[in-house]
Amino acid sequence: MDEVGEKRVRTKRSCSPESSDKRSGDEVDWVRDLPESLLSHVLLNLPTKDVVKTSVLSSKWRYLWRYVPGLDLDCRDFTEPNTFVSFIDSFMSFHSDSCWRKCKIRFYCNLNGDEVTEKAHMARWINAFVKRKLQYLDLAWGAVEIPPILYMCDSLVSLKLCGVILPKLEFVSLPRVKVMVLDLVKFANDLSLEMLISGCLVLESLTLCRRHNDNVKVLRVSSQSLLRFNYNGSSYKGLHDDPVVEIDAPKLEDLKLSHHLSACFITNKLSSLVEADINIEFNFGLGKKFDPNDQSKREMIRNFLAGISSVKNLFIAPCTLEVIYEYSRCEPLPLFCNLSYLSVDFYNHRWELLPIFLESCPNLKSLVVGSTTSPKKRTSILCGPRYLLSSLEYVEIESPLKGDAMEMRLVSYLLGNSPILKKLTVYWDDSSRKEAEYELLTIQKRSSSCQIFVF
Incomplete structure (x- = not known):
């Protein structure tokens, strides 16, 4: 064992195997005195390859790694796939009757293209996890089907799946799952995903990163307990064009949507919403444009905006801001009466898109x-009258400015229409900093107490 490894485990004493059981009166070995149950809990939070290395520390540590109630393995740490499989099987044999806390497995190997063998390994391990009352499962595997028994595991608290296949499910019961992450999972059909979500009766956090061929046309998220939903759609066209996303989660507090190809987002009134990060354009990209005569599309956008209008903190992507602007030219926006914090980007300093939305944030x-x-x-942009930003107190322009006419019009708009503004923070390009400070002094401020900070 090297010196660095010794210092991590020992305090004020040598850590060679020969002296591991010796101590002088003024030396304290805190780690050595910890009970095995606590040591096992500490090791549970380390990758298994590092846990195994602790076996050389002393006689007490020689077999301690075998009794850690969990695994954290990556097949890339093994020279051969079969060695990886054998290690997992051997490790499980040490825990034939004990409960497990965590299991994280990353399997990217190729067992000579033997799909039957891969399914056999998966089935054997999943059955062992369920038998051992596993609580936290994080599984990344190439396209292999997960046995249905996993979806009836009453001990799971957190379920994270990546790259696997979700089969047709007849029944789902995951009564303790609070956190679920589905990353590039392929589903048998719409109903499989819907059943999985609704079968988690106390689900609080759901993250869904879709693959382009996941077989889901209408993605329904229906949960009476869900607090956080993070949705990231694929950038490639899948089996279905213009996929639909439906959200029915009355307790939802944190919403993040990122997908340019979903044509329709349907939400019930999210009255508990605290924060939303919206990066969607309702499939108006790739040459498609907003059609003011499309009444169904206008109704869908109207209902979506009304559904998130109770939000307090809002982040808007430039593509979303453009859709909101186009829609506002047909009918008025709903009021965002609770909105206190807004972060918004626009394309190429096209800040004229912004005022129309700010008018809906009293x-x-x-x-x-x-x-x-x-x-x-x-x-195209239609200019109109500028209304007072009567409640605005703090503004930050985070993109470095160069002092061109369009940028100065933005600064002038914010300073000239904010009667109670307290602080304006701008970031300026170094090459034009002196000119910037001079130009800012010439802009008329509506708020006499506003302080301007230039960085």
Whole structure:
């Protein structure tokens, strides 16, 4: 064992095997005196390959790794796939009757293309997990079907799956699962995913990263307990064009949506919503444009905006802001009366898209604005009267400014229409910093108490 390893385990004493059981009057070995149950809990939070290395520390540690109630393994740490499989089987034999806390397995190996063998390993291990009352499962595996018994495990608290196949399910009962992450999972059909979610009776956090061929046309998230939902759609066209996302979660507090290809987002009134991060464009990209005569699309956008209108903190992507602007030219936006914090980006400093939305935020206190490069030709903008931002107190322009006319119009708009503004923070390009400070002094401020900070 090297010196660094010794220092991690011992305090004020040598850690060689020969001296492990010796101690002088003024030396304290805190780790050595810990009970095995506590040591096992500490080791549970380390990768298994590192846990095994502790066997060389002393005679007490020689077999301690075998009794850690969980696994954290990556097949890439093994020279041969079969060695990886054998290690897991051997480790499980040490825990034939004990309960397990955690299991994290990353299996990217190729067992000579033998799908039958892979399914056999998966089935054997999943059955062992359920028998051992596993609480936390984090499983990444190439396209292999998960046995249905997993979805009736009454001990699971957290379920994370990546790359696997969810079969047709007749029954789901996961009464203790609070956290679920489904990353690039392929589902048998719409109903399989819907049943999995609804079968988690106390689910609080759901993260869903979709693959382009996941077999889901209408994604329904229906949960009476869900507090956080993070949805990230694929950037590739799948088996279904224009997929639909439905959200029925009355207790939802944190919502994150990111998908440009979903044509329809349906939400019931999310009255408990605290924070939302919206990066969607209702499939108006790739040459498709907003059609003001499409009444069904307008109704869907109207209902979606009304559904999230109770939010307190909101992050809006530039593509979403453009859709909101296009929609606002047809009918008024709903009021976001609870909105206190808004962070929004727009394309190429096209800040004229912003005022129309700000008019629907009567109690906004903090605003953060940024800019990003536009990948395509943008929509036309109709200028209109500027209304007072009567509640705005803090503004931050986080994209470095260079002092061009469009940027200065944005600063002028914010300073000239915010009667109680307390602080404006701007970040300026170093090459134009002196000119910037001079130009800011020439802009008329509606709030006499506003402080301007330039970085």
